[in-house]
Amino acid sequence: MTATPAPGTVRVLLADDHAAIRAGLRLLLDAADGVEVVGEAADGTAAVTNARALRPDVVLMDLRMPGTDGITATRAIVAEGLADVLVLTTFDLDEYVDGALRAGAAGFLLKTAEPTALVDAVRRVAAGDGVLAPEVTRRVLAQLSGGRAPARGPSPATTTTTDPAGRPDPRLAGLTPREVDVLGALGRGLSNQGIADELVITEATAKTHVSRVLAKLGVVSRMQAAIVARDAGLA
Template sequence: MTIRALIADDHTAIRAGLGLMLAGDPDIEVVGEAADGEIAVRNARALRPDVVLMDIRMPRMDGIEATRTIVGEGLADVLVLTTFDLDEYVFGALRAGAAGFLLKSTSAPALLDAVRRVAAGEGVVAPEVTRTLLDAFATSRPGGPGSPGSGRPGAEADATAVVERAGLTAREREVLAALAQGLSNGQISAGLHITEATTKTHVSHLLAKLGCTSRVQAAILAREAGVA
């Protein structure tokens, strides 16, 4: 099945470059572009892509607000493309429900693989910074009770309470611990000796139970709760 992609970046050259890389995969079709967050949201509503490649720092509406709207309305999954600076922009995008993020310097094969994985329901975090991101997210920013990345006194207790109240099965807790390590569905399946389809089902169930919109948010929550 063809994966429909929307590219949102305020630099024309970057949009063109990403488009060329995506064009290298016959199973991916670029259905539209956007130069700012407002246009990204409008085009997502009109075109209903499977994946939005989202820049963060854009005029009018930034990528964080655009991601929050697109994910909140169930229009598409969002893959954030960023530079290697783990700042509040990246944290904000993940809190807004982005499926993950990738460095703008990534290779074409890695980008294509990331788009396919996000379209398949997997989260994607640049492997170079998976552990750094999870640790930083979990300890550095304020948030509400039980929210991923709260980083405040009592956050661990809140996160633990959220996980306990979720009523996860023993297998779901194992999968959650694997998510906290930044593992892909394939790696989880191999480690637990289950099929990828079964892994996807467990991930879907535990996200719903935890009230998380992405596996990255679940990973952060798990690390706060000490589930690893």
């Protein structure tokens, strides 16, 4: 008989083609408070199948696997709303980072990450936050801002919802002023708690606003919302 997980436990599915890596990750995560590994997959097809069956909170996804790769599997899992995906890979090449984030991954970490950082990332993704490895954060933000160095968020007086030609960005037409503020915060990479602190609201309210912003924009991840924010000049 399978034990019922404790309330608040983060349920994780491991997807990696190396059994030894999966075993090491299982030992690490099962030893962490409030985290439980509920299944494993050795390729992308199995990852999607097991995500459908097990409905984990987070899929810890490798990118290079035989058959269906991790990016394709991520896209399928996110599209079906099966789980949030945290990519864990050896490679930080631009095409992998960009492909994973555009597929809807909620986070991207390298396998060189410290154990505590990995556990924290799993918890943060399960809580609705996005996570990027420090090694790739600056490069990703530079790409999102058109090759410019990452910039601090604008003050309310300078916030705009127009494109570079001065036209209103139609993607933001359905957002309330508060949701525009939230989108700008997402563009600057703030967590739910960071958004709450900046807007003087509760973290639960921030999470609700983030969910509504993603739904209205038709995107599936905070990183994709950040792209919209930067395109619109909000960050």
